[in-house]
Amino acid sequence: MSTETHPPSVSLPLTNLLTLNEQELGQLVQQAGWPRYRTGQILRWLYQRRVRTIDQMTDLSQADRTRLTNTATIRRTTNCTVFRSSDRTRKLVLPLEDGLRVETVLIPDEDRLTLCVSTQVGCTLDCGFCLTGTMGLKRNLRPHEILEQVLTAQDHLDPDERITNVVFMGMGEPLANLECLSEAIRRLTNKTWGLGWSPRRITVSTAGLASRLKEVAPLGVNLAISLNATTEEQRASLMPAVHGIASLTTLLAACRRYALPPNRRLTFEYVLLAGVNDREEDARRLAKLIRGIACKVNLIPFNPFPGSLFQRPSDHHVLAFQSIVRQAGIDVFIRKSRGRDVLGACGQLGDIPRAPALTQIESRC
Numbered sequence: 001m002s003t004e005t006h007p008p009s010v011s012l013p014l015t016n017l018l019t020l021n022e023q024e025l026g027q028l029v030q031q032a033g034w035p036r037y038r039t040g041q042i043l044r045w046l047y048q049r050r051v052r053t054i055d056q057m058t059d060l061s062q063a064d065r066t067r068l069t070n071t072a073t074i075r076r077t078t079n080c081t082v083f084r085s086s087d088r089t090r091k092l093v094l095p096l097e098d099g100l101r102v103e104t105v106l107i108p109d110e111d112r113l114t115l116c117v118s119t120q121v122g123c124t125l126d127c128g129f130c131l132t133g134t135m136g137l138k139r140n141l142r143p144h145e146i147l148e149q150v151l152t153a154q155d156h157l158d159p160d161e162r163i164t165n166v167v168f169m170g171m172g173e174p175l176a177n178l179e180c181l182s183e184a185i186r187r188l189t190n191k192t193w194g195l196g197w198s199p200r201r202i203t204v205s206t207a208g209l210a211s212r213l214k215e216v217a218p219l220g221v222n223l224a225i226s227l228n229a230t231t232e233e234q235r236a237s238l239m240p241a242v243h244g245i246a247s248l249t250t251l252l253a254a255c256r257r258y259a260l261p262p263n264r265r266l267t268f269e270y271v272l273l274a275g276v277n278d279r280e281e282d283a284r285r286l287a288k289l290i291r292g293i294a295c296k297v298n299l300i301p302f303n304p305f306p307g308s309l310f311q312r313p314s315d316h317h318v319l320a321f322q323s324i325v326r327q328a329g330i331d332v333f334i335r336k337s338r339g340r341d342v343l344g345a346c347g348q349l350g351d352i353p354r355a356p357a358l359t360q361i362e363s364r365c
């Protein structure tokens with residue numbers, strides 16, 4: 001038997017086109033000697049038509065498609081698992097290339113269909129009432145992994161459905177991954193080749209990284225701040241990591257300085273924990289703290305998860321809290337809990353060591 005040896009063949013890994021931003025794709029197009037407009041053509045195929053293969057880019061000649069296929073590919077998510085809640089909320093679990101998983105939640109409500117998107121696997125922070133916090137930070141999501149959640153959710157919609165809003169309130173702290181988030185938002189809002197959404201349909205929620213708030217303003221999106229406490233002590237005990245970065249006083253000062261576009265307002269989120277921050281004096285302090293800020297308040301009654309230490313207040317308590325804040329002249333809403341039976345509600349995303357039987361698995365796509 002001959003033992004011929006061949007030099008190892010050097011094949012460069014294929015570039016996933018979804019990992020490139022507009023400028024990087026422009027360089028690839030230039031290196032191939034193609035006209036500039038080809039960049040926009042390719043981007044439109046990726047984001048507006050959501051193709052999964054280069055071969056589907058039918059306004060490129062067959063020869064050009066073959067050439068592109070020699071160096072590049074499109075790697076979209078496969079094997080996404082969908083859990084359907086009895087209230088029609090759907091939680092999509094997307095596997096990432098390194099084996100980690102990320103969760104995104106589609107929430108239908110009257111004439112709205114909101115997608116709740118994750119920005120990290122796990123979370124930088126350790127808020128005591130949030131399941132994601134117990135995972136620690138596994139890693140930041142890259143721009144294409146953030147956007148992939150939107151693309152996959154769109155692929156999964158019924159023919160008469162359309163996503164009306166995107167909220168970055170899934171796993172992770174968006175402002176701890178702001179650069180990648182900003183690039184994902186550019187692709188969502190670009191009208192020439194991107195999804196073309198108005199930034200007004202997008203909300204970024206932060207636990208309170210005060211010094212970064214000002215970097216959100218140029219994106220033109222809505223900003224929500226998870227306040228959750230009305231004294232420094234309360235916030236330090238409920239949200240220790242973020243409190244270590246910025247106190248409640250520093251955070252509220254940053255909110256007052258925030259450059260709100262005309263006719264827009266901030267949203268303050270407030271998780272209601274029975275006997276902890278849901279008392280009358282908390283409601284009064286909350287109203288006082290945010291007085292004079294153009295804002296509305298969303299109250300979120302606590303959503304329990306396996307092993308959680310807090311209780312959800314009674315509806316009576318929630319309404320009493322709302323009415324005190326309202327009497328101070330503040331617009332205050334109670335966020336409906338959606339998707340709790342598939343652990344798809346606020347604060348319920350993450351790895352569950354002793355997962356209850358999630359029997360509502362609807363499909364894999």
Ligand code: SAH
Pocket residue numbers: 129130131168169170171172173174205206207208224225226228269270271300301302303304346347348
């Ligand atoms: N890290 C960001 C976004 C993710 S959390 C932030 O803190 O804003 C999205 C919202 O869910 C936040 O307002 C958070 O306070 C709230 N939340 C977290 N855990 C919750 C739980 N178990 N029940 C109800 N709301 C929760």
